[in-house]
Amino acid sequence: MFKSLLGSLITQASCQEGAGYLKRADTEKLHEIFLQYATVERNGEKHITSEDFVRKYLGLFNEDDYNKESVKLIAGIVDMDKDGFISFSEFQAFEGLLCVPDALYKTAFQLFDTNGNGLVAFDEFAEVMRKTVLHKKLPFNMESTFVRLYFGKDKKRLVTYQEFSQFLHDFHEEYGVEAFKKCDKDGTGFISAGDFRDIMMSVKSHLLTKDLKTKVINASGFPQGERKISFPFFMAFNSLLNNMELIKRVYLNATNGHRTQEVTKEEFLHSAQMMSQITPLEVDILFTLCDTLHNTNGRIVYNDLNTITPEQYFKQVTRRVAEIKAVSEEVNMLREPFRVVNFLDRLMSPEERGVLIQILESTYRFTLGSIAGAVGASAVYPIDLVKTRMQNQRTGSFIGEVAYRNSFDCFKKVIRHEGVFGLYRGLVPQLIGVAPEKAIKLTVNDLVRDKFMDKKGNIPLYAEILAGACAGGSQVVFTNPLEIVKIRLQVAGEIAGAQKVRAWSVVKDLGLFGLYKGAKACLLRDVPFSAIYFPAYAHVKAKFADENGYNHPLTLLAAGAIAGIPAASLVTPADVIKTRLQVVARSGQTTYNGVIDATRKIYAEEGARAFWKGAIARVFRSSPQFGVTLVTYEILQRLFYVDFGGSRPTGSELHVATPIEETTKKADHIGGYQVAIPVLTGLETKFGISLPRFSFQKPAQQ
Structure with a gap:
């Protein structure tokens, strides 16, 4: 009682x-x-x-x-x-x-x-x-x-x-x-492969994925053609399936957190002995399973491990709680992507992607990139204006008193003399041009990466750099006309009492060829910038991903901002030269005839430090701009995902597990329910x- x-x-x-x-x-x-x-x-x-x-x-x-x-x-x-x-x-x-x-x-x-x-x-x-x-x-x-x-x-x-x-x-x-x-009636310590299959499909079925059932458990003669399964093998096999989360941690320990790095059996064993009680037999079974499922040839990556066991209970609850939190905070970006109904699935398989499908995919990415570019440019435009004016400021001894002592002084004086809206001079042509500019950059980077990506989603570093360089080069056709108009509008406010300058008048004055003045310097800036930025972003983003490889939008923003620091600062000299070539020289100011001439004259008149003018403002502009742009781009792909058979951003999927019996998520399930x-x-x-x-x-x- x-x-x-x-x-x-x-x-x-x-x-x-x-x-x-x-x-x-x-x-x-x-x-x-x-x-x-x-x-x-x-x-x-x-x-x-x-x-x-x-x-x-x-x-x-x-x-x-x-x-x-x-x-x-x-x-x-x-x-x-x-x-x-x-x-x-x-x-x-x-x-x-x-x-x-x-x-x-x-x-x-x-x-x-x-x-x-x-x-x-x-x-x-x-x-x-x-x-x-x-x-x-x-x-x-x-x-x-x-x-x-x-x-x-x-x-x-x-x-x-x-x-x-x-x-x-x-x-x-x-x-x-x-x-x-029960199956080992004679007490030999062995059971037949058929008995092994029956036990696994009945007693241990909840530990098996569909692929593991069909390609391994139901495969004739598994393991390795053996007709008999020993008790040690049986116990090791089940222990492995029960401890897959520990196996994943061992892998990440061996690769220092990288999910695409290949690991050999010896490297995995070394990591396992340092942090766990995983036995050599379990490791042998693990590599045999991975090779059977994915033809890994003795080298595994993180994704190979995800297909061995189904998502376990605590993963389902953790991700369900993440989804609940997202809903309660009204942060739709954290939810499972809104999947646009994809008619392409009815037309052809991913292996049959033709020219039309790739054009549609490029158009889709271009559209999302345009929106993301406009959001990023608007967010940091005042910093960009300050950066431009600082870079255009001449400091030769015969020029006279400088207009701005530093970037902060420039910011204050623009507001004082031109008002808050003075910080947004040239924004309209910037928004008109930045959409195709950022869109082409993001689209080309994604497409080139797709070409070099293997079936496991891995891409070598040189290919990442090449994809970024191609992206930077391709955008110049839009960037140069945009920037020369923007820059002339941004510096127009420096002349007191000057007639208001409009974008269309600048375009008419320059003409078609004039719009590409400074294009070489633009290439010198944009190609190395993107070659540095995109690989850095991909690797920093991977570092910030959670244990499931998922990136919260805040980690995407941080990764974009961090990657922008080295990229923006290291190409500042090219940006200074481009700015000087594209700005109309005033009375008494030096004029330049091309990249080499500008480089020589700037160095002779102002010294090496002149090439780093506006570097801080550039970092504070480019770093957050690309952070905002890329986080917007990836969130848009999550919310409006269409599967064209290509790749999608890594770390973009929050897999909220759908349990066997769950067919709907009822709106009236609140609290613990x-x-x-x-x-x-x-x-x-x-x-x-x-x-x-x-x-x-x-x-x-x-």
Whole structure:
């Protein structure tokens, strides 16, 4: 009696603990949702039936021939008094339970605690297990030593929550061992490849991906043509599947965080011995699996590991919580990409991409790049104006007093003499021109990278540099006319009382060829800038990615800004020369005839330091501009993703796992219930506890 009371108190305490995580939950909203499903009134209080809770609210088992016993067991997790009806207090208590760190174990415990006394007896455990799909396929020996150790020799011992959590952790491994023993009738320590396949497809099916099932487990003669599977191999194989997250960490330790670096077996073993207890046999199996699935030839990359085991429970919940946070903060960029309906999938496969498809892909990227470029340019335009005026300022001894002492002084004087809008002189032609300029740069970089990228998504450093250089060179056809007009408008405000200069008058004065004055200097600036920037951005972004390779928009922004610092600063001399060539020289100022002449005269009259004028302003302009531009470009690709068969930005996909039973994400799942489906699915993916969906056995699909 005392143990029963103690167990109930523990269960209630866990619910109170969950309530502590729900201080922000809207109780009134939760009650409104509860009433939508509460169709039964008992003793003046509304209740939800087991069927309505599982089938209507959770959206599980919604087939006509659903298994009523399974529905009753799942509803019993919430129905603490086990009367077949769920009150609001029980509904709210389970919401709190879903928010505690050990929600999966507590949910599993309440599944087996069928009488609701806060303790699990052997009879309760056996009753639930005998109803599972696994037990029907391969019955577990309820008289085994393992069971007696937990429930006592006479199986009368009641198990507490903490003890049962350890039991569940060990139980499925014991299930595999029991299955091996049944197949090894002679006690040789070996089973046939067919028995191995049967055990893995029944007892360990929840650990297998579709590819692993079809290409490895069902492959004749696996492993390596052997007809017999030893017990050590069986245990190592299952240990490997259970510890894939640790395997990934070993890989990242071996590559210092890089996900595309190839790792040999020897390098992996060395890393494993430094940080884990992974055995050489497990490593052998790992490399055999990767080679079977991907033809890795003894070298693996991070993506090879992702296809070995399905996403586990805690990954599903973590990513589901990330999605919930994104929704609550209204940050759509963190959600699963909005996928535009893609008619191309109906026309041809990615291997059959033709010229038309590639043109459509380029147009798509060009459009998104145009929008991103306009956003980035607008964000930093005042800094760009200050940079231009600082670079155009002559400091020769015969020029007289300089207009601006530094960039900050220039900024203040522009506002004082020309107003706030003076900081945006030349913005309109900038926006007109920056769209195709940035679009062509981003598009060409992506297309060239695609050409050099292998099937695993790897690209060598020289190809990254070449792609960036091509991008920088291709944009000059738009950049030069844009910049010469912009620069002349930006410096026009320096002349007091001067007639207002308009973009169209500048274009007419320059003519077609005049618009390309300084084009050589523009090439000298833009080609090395992009050759530095894009590879730096790709590598910094990879460093900032989380353990799943995903980049939060803030990490994209930071990566873009950091990559812009070396790129913008190192090409400042070319930018100074370009500015001097494109600005109209005033009375008394030196004129220049080409890049070499400008370089020689600037050095002779102003010294080497003149080539670095405006470097700080340039870094403060280019660095955040490209950060904003690229984060906008990648977010647009996430939100409006169309699959043309090419590549998409790495780190762009936040895979919110879709559990087996989850078909919709209900808007009325708030608070803890937003992770209800992943938690319930975790009973299968973590413990292999799968309840039958149908009231009768359906015929197998042919």
